[in-house]
Amino acid sequence: MAETAKRIFGIDLGTTYSSIAYVDEFGKAVMIPNAENERVTPSVVFFDEDAVIVGEVAKESAKLYPGDVVSFIKRSMGEPNFLFLHNGESIRAEEISAYILRKLVKDAEHFLSEKVTDVVITCPAYFGINEREATRKAGEIAGLTVRQIINEPTAAAIAYDEFAKSDNGVVLVYDLGGGTFDITMIDIRKDSVEVICTGGDHHLGGKDWDDRISSYLVDVFQNETGTNEDILEDPDTLQDIILSVERAKKNLSQRQNTPISITHAGERIKTLLGREKFEELTADLLDRTIDFTHRMLEEAKEKGYPSFDEFILVGGATRMPMVQERIQKEFSIVPKVFDPDEAVAKGAAIFGWKLMLSNEFSGRLAEKINKPINQLSNISDLIKNKEICLQDVKDAKQQVSEATGCSFLKIETALMRVKNVTSKSFGIVAYNDNDQIIVFNLVLKNTGIPVVKKQKFYTTSDNQHSILIRIMESDTSQVEIPLGLAVDIRTATLSLPPLIPADSAIEVTFVLNEEGRLQISAVETGEGHKIDILVDTASVIQDEDFEKAKSRSQCLVVH
Numbered sequence: 151m152a153e154t155a156k157r158i159f160g161i162d163l164g165t166t167y168s169s170i171a172y173v174d175e176f177g178k179a180v181m182i183p184n185a186e187n188e189r190v191t192p193s194v195v196f197f198d199e200d201a202v203i204v205g206e207v208a209k210e211s212a213k214l215y216p217g218d219v220v221s222f223i224k225r226s227m228g229e230p231n232f233l234f235l236h237n238g239e240s241i242r243a244e245e246i247s248a249y250i251l252r253k254l255v256k257d258a259e260h261f262l263s264e265k266v267t268d269v270v271i272t273c274p275a276y277f278g279i280n281e282r283e284a285t286r287k288a289g290e291i292a293g294l295t296v297r298q299i300i301n302e303p304t305a306a307a308i309a310y311d312e313f314a315k316s317d318n319g320v321v322l323v324y325d326l327g328g329g330t331f332d333i334t335m336i337d338i339r340k341d342s343v344e345v346i347c348t349g350g351d352h353h354l355g356g357k358d359w360d361d362r363i364s365s366y367l368v369d370v371f372q373n374e375t376g377t378n379e380d381i382l383e384d385p386d387t388l389q390d391i392i393l394s395v396e397r398a399k400k401n402l403s404q405r406q407n408t409p410i411s412i413t414h415a416g417e418r419i420k421t422l423l424g425r426e427k428f429e430e431l432t433a434d435l436l437d438r439t440i441d442f443t444h445r446m447l448e449e450a451k452e453k454g455y456p457s458f459d460e461f462i463l464v465g466g467a468t469r470m471p472m473v474q475e476r477i478q479k480e481f482s483i484v485p486k487v488f489d490p491d492e493a494v495a496k497g498a499a500i501f502g503w504k505l506m507l508s509n510e511f512s513g514r515l516a517e518k519i520n521k522p523i524n525q526l527s528n529i530s531d532l533i534k535n536k537e538i539c540l541q542d543v544k545d546a547k548q549q550v551s552e553a554t555g556c557s558f559l560k561i562e563t564a565l566m567r568v569k570n571v572t573s574k575s576f577g578i579v580a581y582n583d584n585d586q587i588i589v590f591n592l593v594l595k596n597t598g599i600p601v602v603k604k605q606k607f608y609t610t611s612d613n614q615h616s617i618l619i620r621i622m623e624s625d626t627s628q629v630e631i632p633l634g635l636a637v638d639i640r641t642a643t644l645s646l647p648p649l650i651p652a653d654s655a656i657e658v659t660f661v662l663n664e665e666g667r668l669q670i671s672a673v674e675t676g677e678g679h680k681i682d683i684l685v686d687t688a689s690v691i692q693d694e695d696f697e698k699a700k701s702r703s704q705c706l707v708v709h
């Protein structure tokens with residue numbers, strides 16, 4: 151492959167399992183096995199003395215060294231208060247995720263005998279601005295160039311499209327992973343993949359099904375032994391139960407009953423858990439996913455999408471028969487179980503591959519006309535305006551084909567647009583007409599991105615030095631909401647030029663880019679002074695902490 155056409159790998163950084171894929175020389179997405187020869191790696195990190203162990207061994211070590219093992223770190227991404235203490239050091243979620251990434255990358259490099267530098271990482275559609283930023287930082291701490299963060303359902307839809315080759319259609323992607331649930335409607339066309347609506351729950355996944363079995367086992371143990379003790383408070387017993395309930399749950403996807411044994415404080419009991427009982431214990435969890443789906447369908451209807459053509463299931467937890475049966479009953483459609491463990495990583499790899507080809511193509515075309523080409527949609531405008539001729543386009547494709555070894559046809563199919571929506575509303579703290587503090591939403595949930603919003607603020611006194619803006623994120627779709635329904639994601643301090651009179655207008659521009667990242671700029675409208683903005687993002691690792699995490703993570707060996 152030519153030096154400029156760097157391969158971009160796809161990484162599914164999951165709550166319970168993670169994986170990495172690439173697109174091979176035949177244009178096919180392929181999973182890369184880890185050093186243990188598994189295609190998925192448990193997202194579990196064990197801090198051993200001077201090494202970090204990730205994966206199955208870390209998962210098994212949780213029983214012996216519960217204080218040194220971190221699981222489900224994805225649930226803490228973007229959380230300002232999360233810190234894992236190890237050997238007197240405070241470790242943030244981004245760094246822990248970076249170790250998972252390093253394990254995937256190291257094993258992939260070994261397997262392919264090729265350096266992995268550029269990646270596309272996926273995150274739940276439901277992730278807000280800080281969680282996305284934290285995911286990007288995790289990649290950077292791991293020493294990677296993160297070419298893009300894309301939504302897991304979008305990645306799954308891209309993989310499905312590549313597999314099904316159905317040109318047009320509206321698909322619902324129901325993604326129930328280990329720790330998160332996403333439901334997304336996607337319009338797949340010949341040359342574009344467009345997200346219409348998305349919804350879900352950051353804290354709902356296979357792990358919650360496991361927890362229900364664990365609580366049930368506590369009751370069984372108490373009944374059989376006559377104790378009142380909560381056996382989950384014993385770290386050894388807890389780790390034992392965590393491993394056995396997940397095994398039991400997976401067994402119940404195949405069989406009607408599964409035996410489970412529990413040992414605690416020298417007492418051992420055995421019980422048989424039936425699928426029916428399991429489904430009864432977890433029915434309300436499944437109900438929540440159905441409620442989210444109905445809510446999302448209502449929003450989609452308002453956006454002019456009253457129906458869908460396919461219902462696809464991704465995420466390991468959709469293997470539970472109760473999920474498939476319930477969906478069929480509720481929506482009168484047979485859902486397709488599509489590559490639950492691999493669709494996301496493969497979709498990310500295909501996306502990365504298309505990104506590489508389209509960047510190559512735009513770069514070569516830009517050379518011909520001597521000016522940058524920002525978007526693929528530009529190209530038809532350029533042809534229309536006679537700034538470029540069809541022959542130039544053909545020549546550029548030919549050059550990319552020669553540089554990458556990809557056929558002309560493959561390059562054409564790679565020139566696909568992906569359009570997303572924001573999964574959250576975001577706005578600012580302001581006073582309403584009744585002088586009450588509220589959140590005024592500038593961008594509403596499920597708005598297409600990129601989106602640009604401008605808002606004017608006014609100085610209150612002569613020679614005011616600064617203005618502080620609180621930027622808030624929420625799940626609601628109303629313009630004005632009470633403060634309590636939103637969370638702070640940023641504070642922006644605008645440093646004003648000297649000698650500005652009171653009541654001067656300052657226009658602030660918020661840009662939510664196509665990846666859902668927020669950029670802020672401001673000008674003083676009277677004199678046109680540009681205003682410096684200091685954005686505080688305490689929820690995401692920054693500056694010194696970032697550098698420290700990066701150098702520490704590079705010093706530790708990852709197995």
Ligand code: AMP
Nearest residue numbers: 164167327328356400403465466467469
């Ligand atoms: P993912 O995040 O997509 O890798 O999904 C992981 C979740 O899927 C975990 O909660 C697993 O326990 C669950 N899972 C994987 N395989 C099965 C199965 N056969 N039956 C039920 N749940 C499963």
